[in-house]
Amino acid sequence: MPMRKLKEETELFYSYLRQNGLKKTYQKDLILETFLNTEGHLCVEDIYALVKKRDKKVGVVTVFRTLKSLTACGIAREITLGDGLTRFEHSYHHPHHHHIVCTECHRAIEFVCPELERIQNDIIQKYHFHPIHHRFQTYGICEDCRDHRAVTDFQKHDTERIFARDAVKMALCMENRCLEFYRNLADRNQDSAGKEIIERMVQEVEAHTVDLNLKLEEIVAQEKDLDCAPIFLHFDPCELEELIPELSRYESGDAIRLDAKASIELALHLNRAAADFFKSYADRFAETQGKQVFISFANQEGNHCDLMRQRMEQLLASPSAV
Amino acid sequence: MPMRKLKEETELFYSYLRQNGLKKTYQKDLILETFLNTEGHLCVEDIYALVKKRDKKVGVVTVFRTLKSLTACGIAREITLGDGLTRFEHSYHHPHHHHIVCTECHRAIEFVCPELERIQNDIIQKYHFHPIHHRFQTYGICEDCRDHRAVTDFQKHDTERIFARDAVKMALCMENRCLEFYRNLADRNQDSAGKEIIERMVQEVEAHTVDLNLKLEEIVAQEKDLDCAPIFLHFDPCELEELIPELSRYESGDAIRLDAKASIELALHLNRAAADFFKSYADRFAETQGKQVFISFANQEGNHCDLMRQRMEQLLASPSAV
């Protein structure tokens, strides 16, 4: 947990206290700090035990009461994993997610699924409910328990980092699809000017892929074993697939012949689609590092569109110079 | 609750008792009967109160214990609506569903959403969990509570009947889309033989629609106000839309010219798609009246395919006679 965030959340808590005429105390601080410094799905008893390590005099009741406040101001979120205990997880700057719960070891994996959010919105509207929150919980037996292996705790990582990691992976997934598309197209395009344009696209996407991989490494380096944490963002690859134009539409007979203009138009179209998609994808999430990844990816795709447009202008001005 | 079902469930319970070396008793019978004769999401106290009306001597503990057994043998299903109480709902021959819970009045609407089931399967597979069950719960404030209106209980109907009702409605929705498609096509088709074929299709679909409406009335007549119960099956109309061929594919210029053969082929294709879709749709559900509706709809569409094929043979044999 970076200090910056701990500070942000503490600020939030204090302003909540101020606004509600409540007082800040040593115990509240201690409980907040303990909560923020622990990842996972902790029950009151867990947090109480941790707090007691630092100060034996604190009572459980205070932990209960403070966690209620933390929930009220959006720092914590109450969850249930089916064992009758109320558990708490970080909420501030953490995307809304769901759980896969092992009914044997009671460990839980978190995942985000925008499709679920969409369905939830559709349904609640259909029934004229004013939405508050929703939860999707899948219960099953995890691999470790099924194979009677030793189990350790899941989810020891900062959710926001894992989300950022997966956001970059999603962007990379998009870029890889684009690469495959452009390479395939360059291979088959029988118009040499168009081929050249597309090959330049390949290089640009490759460069972008390198950047994204660096970004990924940077994120993963922030925390030990972050790369091993299970997938958090459950995105639908079909949605990315749909952004890629169908090559068959450009075939005439079995051959593909896209001149420079048509190639730029195609690339422009693909970039525009990707930019729009990632921009609206970002809208689904609360303020997080991951959201920022989507926004900056959308912006880069947008910038690439501008570049395409410039090239198009150049081409129209002096067709031989591109 | 029809007698037939009460009997089936009682049989199931007795065989569960037999297989586990347990004994049948007057109290268990009483609790089972009370449970089966009440629709809704009842907590132990609710059922206990109802049982007490019939016999003051029965204890709560027995209700707790019997409900555990009923859950174990698949007659009841335990649910939580967020108020800390364990509630029970019918499970035998009831499709797996989810809930929209009002956080004010604690009433819950049930709904079935095959899309959710699909996502659940995808995700649990991705994380290598062995599935047990899943729950999707949406919390919000219902219309009544938002407008500070008086509230009565939801869900006073037999879930299986509501499911059957919605299954028929879904089939009707499909037929209406087909009708619209055929009418539009008949209108625009400039080939008179083809037009005639399509007009016959319109008549056949109309007849089928009448049948389905009769079926719907029959289901709705089984229970008072069944037609007013909220939508239970949340199907995706896009999935139906996708089954309908795009007319634009048959346009040449702005005109449509489909001869008899092409018209039969088109109708055959549409019927086949509908039959396949509803057959696989039925597979998603446990044995219920609604599932039977889907299967019989798929069969009827299949039969229609056979009819189409016969016509095609006739046409090929004597082109003028169709």
Place this chain on the structure above:
DNA sequence: GTGAGTGCAAATGCTTTGCAATGGA
């Protein structure tokens, strides 16, 4: 100094368990 916070103990509410009596198979 005022009023919220704290921590103890006690209460609450749902659910389970222990146990002696009961009653099915």
Place this chain on the structure above:
DNA sequence: TCCATTGCAAAGCATTTGCACTCAC
């Protein structure tokens, strides 16, 4: 007869409340 079942009372358990004392503002 045997052993599951029943219903009472009692225990468990997570959480909340009452209250006197403490401490932040």
